[in-house]
Amino acid sequence: MDSRSHQPLNTAVREDFSEYVAHLQLHMTLQARNLVPPLTNASDSREELLQQTQANFEKLVSRQGR
Template identity: 75%
Template structure:
């Protein structure tokens, strides 16, 4: 007896839904990759933020009375 032939209609619906959800998750993951900036852009923005923060701290430190 074939395992596939022993399945009920509900099993087929469940498999179809599971397959649809898996394909939807893959599609969403691929779409999300297009929305997220590339790693080099993220590194550049973090580096820029670090430089701005360092410059601000140096300005504040230089203006403090000794």
């Protein structure tokens, strides 16, 4: 069998696969946007986390002093 007869098929498969990968990358990017909080809220959540950590640490230290 001549390998040249498979070239159009291989090219079509590669193009289909490339299109599939591009679609998958776009889908994953859009999903990632839904999972990551907006940057405007990031500083607020970091401050809140810091305050919670400090409060938990202070509770722990105050209990150890007894």
